Amino acid sequence: MFDSTVKIGNNVTIKEGVRVGKNVVIEDDVYLDYDCIIRDNVHIKKGSFIGARSILGEYLMDFYKDKENKVHPLVIGENSLIRTENVIYGDTVIGDNFQSGHKVTIRENNKIGNNVRIGTLSDIQHHCYIGNYISIHSNVFIGEESKINDYVWIFPHVVLTNDPAPPSNELLGVTIDSFAVIAAKSVLLPGVHIHEDALVGAGAIVTKDVPSETVVVGNPAKEISSVRKIKNKITGEYTYPWRNTFKRGMPWQDSDYETWIRNMDINTLNIYK
Template sequence: MIEYKREKSDFDKINKTVEHTNKLISKLNFGYHDNESILKILSEVMGYEIDSSNEINLPFNSDFGPNIKLGKNIFINRNCMFVDLGGVTLEDGVLIGPDVKLISVNHPLESARRHNVVVDPVLIKENAWIGANAIVLPGVTVGKNSVIGAGSVVTRDVPANSVAVGNPAKVIKKI
């Protein structure tokens, strides 16, 4: 976990990246793009070539961009938000339902520091499925082959081969 202070030196580089990402995301989400051009624009956002086996439906949103890491054979449905300053990683075969939010940024509870940001990565392991409108919070790992039920809020790690649902999400069975 890293804390960025709300000071010019900490946020100058971040703000330049955000501005660059916002321009590309706007270009991406307004107008028609086939999957090849979607992956090309997102490769520029993320700073590496995204594998052509991935499929991403628009609109797609990110508030930072370069800290998203995508494996292969990933499907991301419409209207997802990746808050990735702290890092968001999707391993091979991950399925992301519509309206999912993957959030790697938080704020300190102490009011004097609340304008700072605390970052903690989100990791979605191989073949996991995040259901529609689920929210995965900072520092969470969703285990290999696990399923997160629609509308769930994931506040802690989910072990491999599990189904977790609710707010906060709880494991209800093993797969």
């Protein structure tokens, strides 16, 4: 049925119309839904679900010169949930417990950590770094050379740009530090650095670096407050740093952030960096 170089584990479900290339590894308990295309050199780790009509290991530009697929491995981590019609290119590594919405595009040369969620119709361009426990909502554009550290929230229709003088040959990626929040429809201009625990308000156009624990809003975005002054409109409680008030889906969900961090040994902490 498939090339002799394909390795398929136990309890793998392969639905009608699935096509599998060469040097593919499909580990135990993987589910490939209807009409998926798994190109050469793809490794799907155990327990993952690949939605209908998705393409994994999509061709890079060098394919189109001679129509020969070069070696560009793709790794999909354990227990990933990739919904219908995703396109994920080669030369990318995705960690465990990944989740995507529908029609997500992830280009080549990306490194994506564990417990990352990327929403429907989002586009991750090439040469990006995305850390652990990151939520990227629907219709987000992440330009190449972006760096997003752990525990960042990016809400719908956000754009991370990278060309300081379009069109030019120099790219300046955006950097977002851990625990920052980027609210809906904001635009981050090339090279800006959003520091830890900062909050970019909805619709902001960010033209310069945002210091730690700072709220910025407007066009151009300007500082209006410390995040520590913001209260939840429903409960009246102080909201930020959000890790002290929110824990659903986080590694500290069974206790609280301070207890979790005290109980972590240094080797375990390195997993989340």
